Amino acid sequence: MPFIRVGGPGGACDRAELAFREVALEELDSSSASPAPDGAGCAVSVRNDLDVHSLDGRLDGVDAVILHFPAFTDGRAYSQARVLRAQLGFRGDIIARGDVGRDQALFMARAGFSLLEVDGAAAHGVSEAMNEFSSFYQAASDGADPVWRLRATEGRGRAAA
Amino acid sequence: MYRYDEFDAAIVRDRVAQFKGQVARRLAGELTEDQFKPLRLMNGLYLQLHAYMLRVAIPYGVLSSRQLRKLAHIARTYDKGYGHITTRQNIQFNWPSLVDAPKILDELAEVEMHAIQTSGNCIRNVTTDQYAGAAADEIEDPRVWCEVIRQWSTFHPEFSFLPRKFKIAVTAASTDRAAVRVHDIGLRLRERDGETGFEVMVGGGLGRTPFIGEVVRDFLPKDHLLSYLEAILRVYNLEGRRDNKYKARIKILVNALGLDAFRDKVEAEWAALKRDVVDLPAEEVARIDAYFAPPSFEPLGDEDAGVAGLAAAAPAFKAWLEANVVPHKASGYRIVNISLKHPDIPPGDITDAQMEVVADLAERFSFDEARATHEQNLVLPHVRLKDLPSVWRALEAAGLATPNMEKASDIIACPGLDYCSLANTRSIPLAQRISADLAAHGDEDEVGELKIKISGCINACGHHHVGHIGILGVDKKGEEFYQILLGGSASDDASLGAIQGRALSADETLAAVRRLINLYKERREGPEERFLDAYRRIGDAPFKEAIYAVH
Numbered sequence: 001m002p003f004i005r006v007g008g009p010g011g012a013c014d015r016a017e018l019a020f021r022e023v024a025l026e027e028l029d030s031s032s033a034s035p036a037p038d039g040a041g042c043a044v045s046v047r048n049d050l051d052v053h054s055l056d057g058r059l060d061g062v063d064a065v066i067l068h069f070p071a072f073t074d075g076r077a078y079s080q081a082r083v084l085r086a087q088l089g090f091r092g093d094i095i096a097r098g099d100v101g102r103d104q105a106l107f108m109a110r111a112g113f114s115l116l117e118v119d120g121a122a123a124h125g126v127s128e129a130m131n132e133f134s135s136f137y138q139a140a141s142d143g144a145d146p147v148w149r150l151r152a153t154e155g156r157g158r159a160a161a
Numbered sequence: 162m163y164r165y166d167e168f169d170a171a172i173v174r175d176r177v178a179q180f181k182g183q184v185a186r187r188l189a190g191e192l193t194e195d196q197f198k199p200l201r202l203m204n205g206l207y208l209q210l211h212a213y214m215l216r217v218a219i220p221y222g223v224l225s226s227r228q229l230r231k232l233a234h235i236a237r238t239y240d241k242g243y244g245h246i247t248t249r250q251n252i253q254f255n256w257p258s259l260v261d262a263p264k265i266l267d268e269l270a271e272v273e274m275h276a277i278q279t280s281g282n283c284i285r286n287v288t289t290d291q292y293a294g295a296a297a298d299e300i301e302d303p304r305v306w307c308e309v310i311r312q313w314s315t316f317h318p319e320f321s322f323l324p325r326k327f328k329i330a331v332t333a334a335s336t337d338r339a340a341v342r343v344h345d346i347g348l349r350l351r352e353r354d355g356e357t358g359f360e361v362m363v364g365g366g367l368g369r370t371p372f373i374g375e376v377v378r379d380f381l382p383k384d385h386l387l388s389y390l391e392a393i394l395r396v397y398n399l400e401g402r403r404d405n406k407y408k409a410r411i412k413i414l415v416n417a418l419g420l421d422a423f424r425d426k427v428e429a430e431w432a433a434l435k436r437d438v439v440d441l442p443a444e445e446v447a448r449i450d451a452y453f454a455p456p457s458f459e460p461l462g463d464e465d466a467g468v469a470g471l472a473a474a475a476p477a478f479k480a481w482l483e484a485n486v487v488p489h490k491a492s493g494y495r496i497v498n499i500s501l502k503h504p505d506i507p508p509g510d511i512t513d514a515q516m517e518v519v520a521d522l523a524e525r526f527s528f529d530e531a532r533a534t535h536e537q538n539l540v541l542p543h544v545r546l547k548d549l550p551s552v553w554r555a556l557e558a559a560g561l562a563t564p565n566m567e568k569a570s571d572i573i574a575c576p577g578l579d580y581c582s583l584a585n586t587r588s589i590p591l592a593q594r595i596s597a598d599l600a601a602h603g604d605e606d607e608v609g610e611l612k613i614k615i616s617g618c619i620n621a622c623g624h625h626h627v628g629h630i631g632i633l634g635v636d637k638k639g640e641e642f643y644q645i646l647l648g649g650s651a652s653d654d655a656s657l658g659a660i661q662g663r664a665l666s667a668d669e670t671l672a673a674v675r676r677l678i679n680l681y682k683e684r685r686e687g688p689e690e691r692f693l694d695a696y697r698r699i700g701d702a703p704f705k706e707a708i709y710a711v712h
Contacts, residue, residue: 072199073199080399132178
């Protein structure tokens with residue numbers, strides 16, 4: 001499956017052909033420890049109505065979590081990604097699957113997604129979209145410094161005269 | 162007022178460039194209208210009945226004269242010479258073309274304005290008390306926290322695709338002028354044991370299923386505002402309904418879970434999230450706070466012979482003074498309300514020439530500041546008492562001195578079927594007929610405070626649920642009919658109005674409102690008893706009889 005790896009705003013946007021062995025959530029605790037024979041990473045697919053706090057302590061050996069956008073307007077997976085990164089400390093890939101397009105890519109990268117599952121047509125413009133903003137008001141999961149931190153540390157941010 | 166620094170300016174510029182690209186892709190046919198629709202909506206561009214409508218954000222209602230002049234220029238150049246102040250303290254232009262939209266946004270960016278998040282299922286323009294920084298009854302300036310929320314909510318990476326739109330209001334005064342209890346989140350600044358914090362209310366709102374917000378936390382230390390908002394929004398984003406847009410607001414979730422269960426989820430999330438990366442450091446709050454330092458008020462006495470003399474000589478000035486001018490926290494200053502409810506003009510509409518007049522007055526007499534109010538009027542917040550005659554003459558000459566603040570003809574009305582594709586009925590003509598009837602009877606001053614609010618459909622953009630008299634337009638076999646509600650309020654005594662019975666034609670509605678006013682005049686215990694108080698004391702029955710002319 002073709003992916004675009006989003007390296008955060010302004011960062012790298014590379015196409016990636018990756019193969020994951022997908023396991024259901026129920027299989028997670030029994031099978032995740034056994035390595036796949038072909039060396040493919042283990043990805044667990046998580047419904048967008050699951051409370052991901054319940055995955056705490058269960059993601060050892062999981063390489064990727066797949067979160068779902070049944071429509072781009074259904075934004076639950078943004079919150080799931082934020083909890084996975086900021087509260088569970090998940091360091092593997094978070095994959096965006098479903099209605100994923102250029103106009104959502106930056107939000108996804110900032111919320112903690114690292115791979116967008118998109119085909120050729122939808123991939124068009126993603127890397128451009130990732131560079132559409134240079135500053136951000138909030139600290140999120142992409143490591144970009146929020147403007148309030150830049151204002152404090154760089155002594156920038158005085159109002160125009 | 163707040164001024165952009167290089168970061169604020171860059172974010173708005175980046176957004177204009179991004180939107181230009183989106184419009185270009187639409188015009189080139191790379192995007193279908195269906196694909197383009199959610200993109201334009203996130204920038205306040207609606208397709209209305211006749212044309213596009215652009216809704217421009219006025220963050221928490223604060224405007225400089227330079228910004229007002231720019232809005233006047235936009236009305237003149239890209240529209241038909243007027244704009245419309247909304248109940249979210251924003252301004253709408255009803256006739257721009259799609260190709261002009263990016264140019265308008267460029268012009269707005271020059272004066273630190275934008276259309277970001279004025280529509281779409283995201284956090285909308287935060288609103289506040291139109292008297293902020295001028296009222297004697299506030300504990301601190303709520304605009305500081307509005308600006309904190311504005312920045313935090315702008316392009317929030319987690320909360321840009323919520324189940325439904327999300328509205329936040331802040332007040333810091335003992336009298337609630339911001340209708341905080343009919344917002345998704347209402348915040349009231351309060352003091353406890355020498356510390357300032359927020360009372361947090363959640364789940365209020367109007368629309369099809371109106372609710373009065375309930376207190377989810379009675380005291381939140383103000384340093385933790387953003388992390389607590391983040392916890393509420395996260396619970397809502399994850400658990401709010403997405404299967405039915407009419408059940409998708411947070412009020413439905415709070416009601417379904419029950420307040421206690423909802424509070425438990427929020428508190429658990431707040432305990433789990435990392436507050437220190439969300440809450441602003443004290444230095445950043447102080448940086449924002451400095452922009453809202455009070456202007457340098459002159460030490461002045463609180464009486465003026467010129468004002469007293471003109472009030473004695475000119476009844477029109479006296480009426481305006483009594484109705485539209487309210488006390489200021491500084492001696493020798495007053496807050497001036499500018500009515501956009503002239504009987505001949507749709508409620509909330511203002512022409513380019515009138516905007517220029519208000520800009521001049523703000524610059525000369527009000528420390529360069531004006532406000533838009535959620536009741537669709539404007540305010541000059543800091544006017545010297547001795548300047549009131551000059552201000553009044555200029556407003557009077559521009560048709561902006563209608564002495565009707567909070568009176569029966571200060572009507573909130575949605576755009577209705579004259580503009581809106583969702584409406585069942587027109588709202589504006591009914592508002593104008595009620596105003597004309599009041600003028601003909603000459604009893605508006607005698608009646609005093611009476612809030613009439615008209616919505617042209619169940620979506621309640623005219624806030625009919627919280628009108629002392631609320632009027633809701635309904636469609637009956639293609640004809641315009643109106644239901645009357647009584648007893649609503651959006652203030653400290655917040656309550657939802659009760660539907661009185663079957664809907665009436667426009668003519669019957671007009672007659673019914675007149676009979677209600679006459680009944681009130683007969684039955685009130687004295688001039689200090691408002692229509693709302695009399696209704697609450699006496700109860701439905703005689704008012705219902707008046708509506709349906711039973712006798």
